[in-house]
Amino acid sequence: MVFVSRHEHFNAAHKLYNPKWSPEKNEEVFGPCANANWHGHNFELIVTVKGEPDPDTGFVVDLKKLSRLIRREITEKLDHKNLNLDVPFMKDKMASTENLVIEIWKILVTTLSTISDRAQLHCVKLYETPRNFVEYYG
Amino acid sequence: MVFVSRHEHFNAAHKLYNPKWSPEKNEEVFGPCANANWHGHNFELIVTVKGEPDPDTGFVVDLKKLSRLIRREITEKLDHKNLNLDVPFMKDKMASTENLVIEIWKILVTTLSTISDRAQLHCVKLYETPRNFVEYYG
Amino acid sequence: MVFVSRHEHFNAAHKLYNPKWSPEKNEEVFGPCANANWHGHNFELIVTVKGEPDPDTGFVVDLKKLSRLIRREITEKLDHKNLNLDVPFMKDKMASTENLVIEIWKILVTTLSTISDRAQLHCVKLYETPRNFVEYYG
Amino acid sequence: MVFVSRHEHFNAAHKLYNPKWSPEKNEEVFGPCANANWHGHNFELIVTVKGEPDPDTGFVVDLKKLSRLIRREITEKLDHKNLNLDVPFMKDKMASTENLVIEIWKILVTTLSTISDRAQLHCVKLYETPRNFVEYYG
Amino acid sequence: MVFVSRHEHFNAAHKLYNPKWSPEKNEEVFGPCANANWHGHNFELIVTVKGEPDPDTGFVVDLKKLSRLIRREITEKLDHKNLNLDVPFMKDKMASTENLVIEIWKILVTTLSTISDRAQLHCVKLYETPRNFVEYYG
């Protein structure tokens, strides 16, 4: 079993804001992350799959295909977008990095088989900043 | 003459949109950067000053003071903000990295003397993404 | 279960020196790391916790609180210090990165509950240089 | 159990080409990676071992010895080489990063005991580019 | 005058070999860089242009256009290629990073005007490895 990873990126705006709470409570809990006019990040996304290399290619997965899958299913839907307003799969969810990484996993775990019958999704890792990142293994 | 640099960072939302133009022309010129609902970045800011080291300290400038100056005058006004809506010194300007770096220069060149009488401002460098950056020397 | 990580840093001096051994044996085993007058590093510390996101915040842990905890309990006690002389929790221990990461774990595993009742400590990772690093999972 | 890692690097040329296939099929499957005249990379190699620290040294493994082992057994055989033509342990194998990391593991798992009786090989990680990397755990 | 930079990359094989010299002299001067079977690198290319921002866009140059220009004129001709065999503009030249950066400059200085009438080429910077890089200013 070899683990193979591909790094992609996207830029997006978001805010952390719970509509069930008052503005004061949002400000108290989320601080500047609750700024009504949004803020944003350069997100770095690392997707890891695992499997046995194909004897004919030496590949667990063709990384060009994995890159295209991630772009088509994930980063084209997030890049230069507002995570709270523009992204159907984040609708009605808190736009935290934790929730975002879970939704990215759900999409990739059902679409990975379209590019490989030997690779399984292992991990989705997402950097919000160079100092804050999350990982999800399903 | 020694050149001394300090690296700071901030996260912000913005869009590129010229209000004199139609939405179609903005979309044509700026593409996804014109997204009405904003996008954002982790900006990395590097400020370089120059001067002769003080014989008593070995310093051109005390980097703790330079860091505090940059935070107070620049990054606290930009961090977790919307460059188009929340930042007085960007009002009525296109929120491009080029314009932002010029405005940052203008503020630092008039405030640097409050922390040092031997350092002169040399360069302001601003990364919008790891692959796109600008520099301004006055 | 989502894994959430925070990156902090500190600068410190240390040496590798076993007081039970002769200076010659220390020099033989540790080489330049045994230099009597010390050497030092920019340490990079990554703390990973795990848990289920809180439905109200989308957070496993508030990263501002995790950052403050790491600073108060760990990096303020290590930054600009001598690991052999200035740090109570390293007293009478070899100042290796392995021993340091174990002591950091012991402190965080008992204090993490003060900032979150849903996050568990998962991993402490410590870079001594960009090319040498250690990890501890308890 | 503490995990200790060492980062090394090497530069090499290679191509992805299956001699059982026609040139057209190679071009179709591998694209520019099948270029007859080769291409190349700066490979970054991270080797992780695990074990309990030695009470006398604080070390799971002496990283100078681990570095020398990796250089002697691995990187000196790969650096400034052609992976398809110059490397005995890659002979008759597809020169994919997946196959390379498996062969590196096989060599290190049998030679690690020459430098330590307490460290076990845990992981070999290999970056082909900053955006593509593989890991192998045996 | 603002300086604007764009970072691109390519992977290539090359060797350092002077055909006027004996194999022994090549080996003596270039060492492993003269390996007959080639070696390779992940090259990182940074192109800097300068000019006054356009008042309507805030841009010195549209970075999407600069990126496309660099890809069409430079990196598509170098990526996954052999610098000695596959690249017309390096024919009969030593495949050193110094010579490569001069040739890249010559191409960009004559094509930049196709995407901007206000930007001038300022610098071409090329990393051969993370530790070795060259710059050319014309």
Next chain:
Amino acid sequence: MVFVSRHEHFNAAHKLYNPKWSPEKNEEVFGPCANANWHGHNFELIVTVKGEPDPDTGFVVDLKKLSRLIRREITEKLDHKNLNLDVPFMKDKMASTENLVIEIWKILVTTLSTISDRAQLHCVKLYETPRNFVEYYG
């Protein structure tokens, strides 16, 4: 004229302390950098030379020779050392990064001619931390 750079590194301990001042004034001016028991850094050193490439080699300077020169003259005298106590060329000087980069320049400017008759020293750049760095051009 092409500019060619080489990146080296060293680890060292130091403190900022002016012996003409009281301990209180040192503490006031230098804060934790004046810690009596020292602190330390992973210093990153980038040396840039300039010249015209040699037509026979394509080199401004042989980077293997430049690397060996920097190691012999500079980093072997600084690595795993105490900048205040162990380094003859820093004796009786404040151990600031500014003063260190000037002394490194003085040594390299007089020894560069031993490895090349076409390269001139252009810049010495020294990172004390990833966020603080200095440059000296003579």
